[in-house]
Amino acid sequence: MNKFLIYLSCFTILSLYFILTIFVFPSEFLLTEQLVPQPVFEAVLSETNIDVGDSFRLSIVSENIGDYADIHIVSIAFPDLIEIDDVVKIATYDFTLSPSYISVGEKIGSNYSGGVETTFAEYPSIEAMSRPLKSDVETYFDVVVTPKKSGIFDVYVKSIGIPHSSDLSHYPHSGTLDHQNEHVLVYSVTVNP
């Protein structure tokens, strides 16, 4: 009789264990709100009109105004270049990870999927990353650009927070789309011959 009671208790506890761990806890935890990081930035051009051989500076101050971000990314792309070469130099950089240089043809993430969906880079870019970035912390990323050709020289800037849990997790929220099908702000400088 005693043995029977012990077995019965064991099976009851085991059943409870499996119910709790497979059904109850998972649904409870899946109901908790995901973190929503909200990256924003301000970018300032030192010049909007220069001569060939002259340089301009693009200063970016980015911030996460939302929840804690596992990863905070600021990307600067150069649609008028084939390679970064010595045209772009990093002047200020305080992100926690080293900058990543992306070349034309390289496989890159797209559609804010963090690499799950991919495409190939059509122009070069530089990605700055901080892992993690708490709320209300500013990061600085300045580049000095010396275009080699005359014409309009565009720079695309965007910022993404990961986890990318909503449309608030990227900035800008609308406007021009880049080669990753992600929104960018365009900063243009006229380069005179």
Added chain:
Amino acid sequence: MLISTMTTKSSQIFLKSNSEIIFLFGSILTSLGILLVTVGGSWDITNHLLSKPETFFSPPHALMYSGVAISLVGVVLTFVGWKNLQKFKHNYFLPLKIKLIGIGLLTGAGPLDFVWHSYFGLDGLLSPPHFTLIIGMFLCSVGGMIGISRYLKFNDSTSIVKYLLILAVIPVWLSASGIISSLSLPFSSTDFFEFNPEPTIAFIIASLAYPFLISLSLTLIFRLSNHQFGIMSVLGGLFLLIYSSTAIIPNFAMFDTIQFYSLNLIPFVIADIFLKMNRSKLSRFFVGGLLGSIFYLVYYPYVMYTFNEILLGKLVSPSLIYFVYFELIQTVLVYTIIPAIIMGILGMVLSVNLSKKILMT
């Protein structure tokens, strides 16, 4: 001259009369050292995933390198003890031999890792130096386990002393887990090499090897301890404690899941109770199957990365780990529960033969 000769003679007498204790002490140190390396290693993986700033002098590295040093001292003591043994010399040779090979690989992996880093920069979880290191750890811990087990057997140790077996088996369990993780987790892609396992193969390895290992480790200690009640619960509880303190607590986003993880103590206690009440074939098969079936729960959270590769393909950043884990839990169980139960039973069956070989019965 005379004093020197007398000192040498007295130290020889000391070594000969205490050789078996020295051998045991060496085995304990070897196992303890490997335990520290595995704990440090698990903590280090978490720090890498969280991208915490890393220097050579980080706490996980300190733990790992101290562990290697302690293991090295342990193997030297084992050798000294073995050399002066008056009895059981032949019986203690196997653990010594395994430890010597293990410590050779373990210490050789350091320079190899340095050369690898110099040529190829940062490496992932699976790389030739890391794999050498893990195999070395595994062999050292197996040598330590056999040494301790045989000492306890030959010296007819009491119930309390048998709990020393926990220190003998836990490093084997953790280092074997390290081997399985290296071969199944997608943490090994670098700029130079793509060592990430093929997702389907990784899925199969994780689904079969983890259940087998949990069941083997727990039923083996039960047999090595001559059916000591409570020993499986203590070993399982220690494993959960180590995993939670190195893989869950350091990630603040997962802190609340500790209560979920701690529930995994229940099947270990139930397994203990079942085998205490009845050691029939049916009871043993039930315990083996039960222990195998809970692998996805026991290896929370990192096992999720392996299954995510095939079943969801989501980007998993540190704060999303438990979301993806819980999203997958039912699907993973549907796919793996039967093979996991079978592998758990196999682990239990193998533990019978293995314990006989270890204890030379």
